[in-house]
């Protein structure tokens with residue numbers, strides 16, 4: 001098989017993660033995909049090896065690595081045909097706790113998350129009636145004594161069944177009582193072990209990819225007032241501060257997926273002979289793969305730029321959004337061109353192409369759809385009028 005010479009930084013991490021991934025071949029993922037099951041074994045190994053705690057500071061039992069290292073971990077997982085989608089949220093949701101949580105919350109949760117004793121993999125933001133218009137979300141948390149009472153509904157809350165903790169965004173002050181619609185929202189760290197079946201009902205959503213995603217209903221769900229993360233009413237800011245990290249990390253997964261497809265597509269184009277020559281000799285096959293490769297290289301440069309700005313504590317909003325946009329589009333191009341290269345065999349499950357092709361489509365839609373990334377660039381970078 002053709003092997004491309006990809007990234008050179010963190011070569012030790014790349015080698016170790018690749019070794020871990022070699023124990024989880026395509027059949028492992030295919031089997032889970034068919035049964036819509038969570039990759040417990042893979043996530044356990046990622047946790048035990050410390051990679052899922054890469055961004056948790058050493059004082060809390062993590063590795064205390066920069067985001068570039070986390071980006072390399074996720075890229076490598078995906079370039080080796082595995083998927084971190086089942087667990088990646090932990091890497092960025094814990095950032096909200098780290099940056100905005102109280103000392104007590106950090107001491108209590110971060111070491112347990114780092115060791116794998118607790119999973120923080122559910123992030124409840126999106127709602128069925130308001131979608132991308134996050135500040136209009138309807139879930140209400142009302143303070144009553146030393147509790148908050150939560151009512152409302154979330155959708156696409158991935159891994160709510162498998163997670164112990166959920167980071168929840170809810171409205172604490174009605175929208176007509178705040179000066180700006182971004183105000184009056186609050187973040188909570190909900191212990192799902194206490195509320196499942198007790199004010200909180202979780203239902204799986206069957207989807208075209210194995211993502212363990214759910215809808216979550218809250219009916220008079222009582223949570224301790226100490227679940228609040230940061231200052232009441234400033235939850236939107238708390239979430240935003242983690243979103244650039246999320247975009248850089250998701251872009252890295254998309255980049256890894258794109259690398260996976262280029263390797264597969266090039267290898268197949270060299271091997272497969274039709275009309276007495278390798279199909280890769282036809283420019284109709286070769287050029288699209290080269291274009292996808294070039295687009296992935298450009299995406300990688302933006303990911304590196306965004307990560308460097310993030311690690312230097314500088315504003316990386318523009319770079320993180322562009323990285324997410326370029327990487328998700330380049331990965332989709334690589335997936336679709338490889339799909340075409342495989343001809344009819346792309347449809348046969350044993351080649352893993354159809355499954356990965358389905359999976360890579362997600363990055364153009366979630367965690368933020370690419371139209372909303374373009375809206376961000378139009379308004380905040382180019383200075384065009386807000387269109388919505």
Ligand SMILES: Cc1cc2nc3c(=O)[nH]c(=O)nc-3n(C[C@H](O)[C@H](O)[C@H](O)COP(=O)(O)OP(=O)(O)OC[C@H]3O[C@@H](n4cnc5c(N)ncnc54)[C@H](O)[C@@H]3O)c2cc1C
Nearest residue numbers: 123124125126131132156157158211366367368369371388
């Ligand atoms: C598998 C999966 C897992 C997910 N996991 C999570 C999770 O764990 N937690 C969570 O909170 N969310 C999660 N999401 C939700 C995801 O973030 C949203 O689906 C995404 O942000 C888009 O929101 P929406 O589906 O409501 O689309 P909508 O907001 O309804 O938008 C529909 C389409 O219209 C476009 N559109 C809307 N408004 C505009 C505008 N003003 N200008 C241009 N285009 C516009 C959008 O770009 C999109 O293409 C997940 C989604 C999926 C599919």
